[in-house]
Amino acid sequence: MQFEVWAPQAGRVTLQCDGVTRAMERDPEREGWWRGEAEAHDGSRYGFALDGGPVRPDPRSRRQPDGPDGPSAVVDHARFAWRAQWGGRPLPGAVLYELHVGTYTREGTFDAAAERLGHLAELGVTHVELMPVCPFPGRHGWGYEGVSLWAVHEPYGGPEGLKRFVDRAHALGLGVVLDVVHNHLGPSGNYLPEFGPYFTDTHHTPWGAAVNLDAPGSDEVRSYLVQSALAWLRDYRIDGLRLDAVHALVDTRAHHFLEELSEAVDTLAADTGRPLFLIAESDLNDPRVVTPREEGGFGVHAQWNDDFHHALHTALTGESQGYYADFARAPLAALAKTLTGGFFHDGTYSSFRGRHHGRPLDRDRVAGHRLLGYSQTHDQVGNRARGDRLAALVSPGLLACAAALTLTAPFTPMLFMGEEWAAGTPWQFFTDHTDPELARAVRDGRRREFAAHGWAEEDVPDPQDPATRDRSCLDWSEPEREPHARVLAWYRLLVALRHEQPDLTDPDLGDTKVAYDEERRWLAFRRGDVRVAVNLAGEPAAVPLGAPGARVLAAWEPVRAPGPDGVLHLPGESAVVLLQE
Incomplete structure (x- = not known):
């Protein structure tokens, strides 16, 4: 060999x-x-x-049986017997579900997670988005400090375990998206600098020296990242990749790394006959990320849209700290702006950044499905001091409103695991660093970060305490009992409507029409013949929907269709979806 x-x-x-x-x-x-x-x-x-x-270890190691510091192992991908006949599933029309293998079940393995995939098929989601699975120190962690970008975390089940998971998902009609981290590697077990100029001091990121995308030697570094990405899509039959924090990929070359990567992925898709796609996490609000290459963009197929989350979160909770401040001034106006234009910060002043931020999307060139919309993610939950989910902050009625807005908006919706039944378990930041000094630094750093915002040290969970991870595991007995069962039924109904009503997957971002009352806290929007209304106030609201005779498709609380005057009388903290036939 x-x-x-x-x-x-x-x-x-x-x-x-x-x-x-x-x-x-x-x-x-x-x-x-x-x-x-x-x-x-x-x-x-x-x-x-x-x-x-x-x-x-080999920088291109396919397996690290003993963890990041141990020897590499040869993997013969041809040995695996794929069973599912799978032609792929495209991104347009998708409903994604973000899943962390280590806490989706108490066992924390691919095989245990695969046994629960039937739940997702019944829910109606189309793709499972796995958080990173590259090797990292210890057994449990979020996965964003991984190394060996071609290998699979052994405690999860290693390469064979991931293949069994993907095969099972495909057999159930579910695509699989994998979160990959190109902007930095974990400090522990990272031997790349010994081999070559994988990093450069030309640029700096929150994690230190930047990955070398434009300095001397960067040709091979870019190839390393591109070929790693293609290996997931080819050898593991993954359907798409989520690219972590692409705003930290500093690249001054004329041919941007994201453009190079999207070209390679599109070529592989053509060669395999399967629809393959890239989803970026981007803090730039730069339309070039999702604009097709032939129109001068980078050609990434979609990106997370935090602006929609921030507007929705402030409207539901009233929180106004940090980056929520600009959205909290008029949350329904902010929500309306994202529903019709995608970005809230599209060149406007961002008080959090202390500068103007973003650029408007060209709605004639960027389809709505190229933005992902969500009310919760691993970041927005786990980066809170105690990892409290939205269900711990608001009533079931407001959760129903969040679900209705997320699953009927013009974006590709994404759910965070357990959200669909209003999970009572938190999702906290946890690590299992084997280096005592690194473990201490992470623990102390997190506590200092939240102490600056008034949190007592004892109120911030210790990331290294095994109980922190254990608290974050889903409780699979919850969906069978109230109030979780009612929330789950609501999510299933909304996901089904998204698949059944063509107007809800219309790619025209500019076709959404919104009305709202900031003071009375109701918002309504129209997408073709579908009308959606939410009342975030505690008292009933009279919503001038202008849709007499509309048929109720889904309602969180009993509600009558609008009368001849077109006014909808909507109970407090409730949502409704109607069809104007």
Whole structure:
């Protein structure tokens, strides 16, 4: 078997495979690359030593059986027997469901999560979006400090476990999206700087030196990231990738990394005959991210839209701290703006940033499904001091309003695991760092962060305490009892309506018409023949819907269709979806 590694600064490279050491040779055709032959098979352990140093894992390792610091292992992807016949599922018309393997079940494995996929098929979601699964220190963590961008966290089940999960999802008609982190790697077990200029001091990020996308040596670094992304789509039959924090991918080259990656993914989609897509997490509010390449954009197929979340969250909770401040001044106006224009900050002044931010979307060029809308995510829940979900902050009626707005808005909706039954479990920040100094730094840093906002140290859960992770696991007995069962039935109904009513998946972002009353706290919007109204106030509201004779498709509380005057009398803290036939 041939092994290869990029180590442009090394003067000597040796390969250690199954206890046998062999010298490697420079590749005459590729500058900086080394190659060597060794007897190996699926499961063989190996690593590389540079200039007589310690043996390190392969930067392109497909498996780390003993964790980030241990030797790599050979993976023969052809050995897995795929069973599901799967042609893929495109992003337009999708309903996504964000899932963390380690807390979706108490067991915290791919196999245990796969046993619960029937619940999602019944719910009506189309794609499961897995949080990162690359190896990270310890057993439990969010996954955003992973290393070995081609490998799978062993405690979850490793490569075989992920394949079984994907195969089961596809058999149930569910696509799988994987969250990948290209903007930084974990500090523990990260040996890439020993091999080459994977990082650069030319730019700095919140995690330190930036990934090298534009400095000397960046051609190979970009290829490393692109080929890693394609490997997930090809070898694991993943249907799409969520790209973490692309605003931290600093790239001054004329051909932006995101454009290069989207080209490669589109090419693979054409070669395989499966619809493949990229979803960016972006804080830029820059339309170029989701504008097609042929129209001057980067060609990413969609992005998370935090502005919709922030407007909805402030309207529901009244919170106004931090980045919520600008939205909280007139939350229903902010919500109306996002429903019709996508971004709230589209060149407006952001008090949180202390500057103007964003740029308007061209609604004639950007379809609504290219923005993801959500009321909760791992970030927006887990980055709260105590990881409290929306269900801990507002009434079931307001949760119903949030669900109605998210699942009927012109965006691609995304749910966060457990949201669909108003889970009573929190979702907190937890780690399992094996380095005591790093564990202490993370714990103290988080407590200092929230102390600045008035939180007592004892009120902020210790990320390293196993109980923090355990509290964050879903309680699968909840969906069977009230009030959770009623919320789950409401979500199922709304998801079904989204699939049944063509107007709810209309790609024309500009076709949404909104009316609202900031003082009386009601908002209504029209998408084709579908009318949606929510009343966030505690008392009933008379909503001039202008849809006499409309038929009620779904209502959280009993409600009559508008009379001849077109006025809808909507109970307090409730939502309704109607059809004007």
